[in-house]
Amino acid sequence: MTGVALFVGSVLVGAAQFEAYSHTAQFISETYATGTAWGPALRNFGFVPAGLLLALFGAVSSLANKGNRQLAIGLAGYALFYGIGTVVVSLAPCDFGCDPDQASPSLAHTIHFAMGGLTYLLTPPSLLLIALGLRKDPQLARYFPLVFSAAVIMTICSLLIFTGKPHGLQGLVQRIGEGAALLLPTLLFTAWSARKSKRIPLST
Numbered sequence: 384m385t386g387v388a389l390f391v392g393s394v395l396v397g398a399a400q401f402e403a404y405s406h407t408a409q410f411i412s413e414t415y416a417t418g419t420a421w422g423p424a425l426r427n428f429g430f431v432p433a434g435l436l437l438a439l440f441g442a443v444s445s446l447a448n449k450g451n452r453q454l455a456i457g458l459a460g461y462a463l464f465y466g467i468g469t470v471v472v473s474l475a476p477c478d479f480g481c482d483p484d485q486a487s488p489s490l491a492h493t494i495h496f497a498m499g500g501l502t503y504l505l506t507p508p509s510l511l512l513i514a515l516g517l518r519k520d521p522q523l524a525r526y527f528p529l530v531f532s533a534a535v536i537m538t539i540c541s542l543l544i545f546t547g548k549p550h551g552l553q554g555l556v557q558r559i560g561e562g563a564a565l566l567l568p569t570l571l572f573t574a575w576s577a578r579k580s581k582r583i584p585l586s587t
Contacts, residue, residue: 384568384569384572385436386432386433386434386435386436386437386439386440386466386568387433387437387565387568387569389429389430389432389433389436390429390430390433390434390437390469390561390565391565392429393414393415393425393429393430393433394406394411394414394558396421396425396429397411397414397415397419397421397425397429398414400414400419400420400421401414405554406554406555406558407551407552407554407555408551408552408553408554408555409553409554410481410553410554410557411554411557411558411561412472412476412477412481412495412499413477413480413481415429415430415473415476416476416477416478416479416480416481417476417477417478417479417489417491417492418478418479419479422476426473426474426476430469430470430472430473431469431470431473431474433469434466434467434468434469434470434471434473435466435470436466437461437462437465437466437469437568438462438463438465438466438467438469438470439462439466440462440466440568440571440572441458441459441460441461441462441463441465441466441568442458442459442462442466444458444571445458445459445462448516451516451519451520452516453512453513453515453516453519454512454513454515454516454517454519454520455516456512456516457509457510457511457512457513457514457515457516458509458513459509460505460506460508460509460512461506461509461510461513461564461567464501464502464505464506464509465502465506465509465564468498468499468501468502468506469502471494471498472494472495472498472499472502475490475491475492475494475495475498476491476492476495477491477492477495477496478491478492481495483496500545503537503540503541503544503545503560504541506537506541506564507534507535507537507538507541508534510530510533510534510537510563510564510567511531511534513530513534513567514527514530514531514533514534515527517530522574523574526570526571526574529566529570530566530567530570532563533563533564533566533567534563536559536560536563537560537563537564540556540557540559540560540563541560543556544556544557544560
């Protein structure tokens with residue numbers, strides 16, 4: 384939950400440094416790009432810790448569910464592709480403006496978009512595996528529709544981002560996709576807390 388709060392808070396705080404920043408039209412990465420006033424602080428105290436916490440959540444949850452192969456693999460994928468992916472794109476910020484078609488990009492810019500592409504390509508399948516794993520667990524099956532929907536939504540958003548459409552709404556599409564990915568730890572934290580309060584182990 385802390386990772387989710389840090390991520391969302393960083394997005395909101397980062398946008399506040401610009402007079403005319405648009406959450407609808409601009410990417411999140413533009414708030415901490417190279418050359419932005421608050422970029423270093425947002426990366427070091429916002430997005431990087433958020434990514435590490437999300438990765439830790441996915442890794443610990445995966446280990447706790449070793450008996451459910453689909454759930455364990457999906458959570459490990461989430462930890463790697465979304466959690467660590469967030470860390471990598473934050474440590475390798477895009478150049479100011481975050482233009483993916485920039486003629487002479489820096490190394491960090493190139494790494495940023497390559498890792499971002501992998502994140503949006505491989506996080507949806509991880510969410511799908513998690514959803515299928517949840518469906519196998521009688522006590523967690525009720526979360527299947529939400530996580531499955533999150534996987535579908537992020538897949539659609541990823542495809543739209545890859546194709547550059549719809550023009551002028553890239554920021555909104557990205558935020559919907561990120562929101563779908565961030566829904567997972569929120570749901571599982573709720574489920575984990577409920578089980579813990581009943582003294583029932585998370586893995587079956």
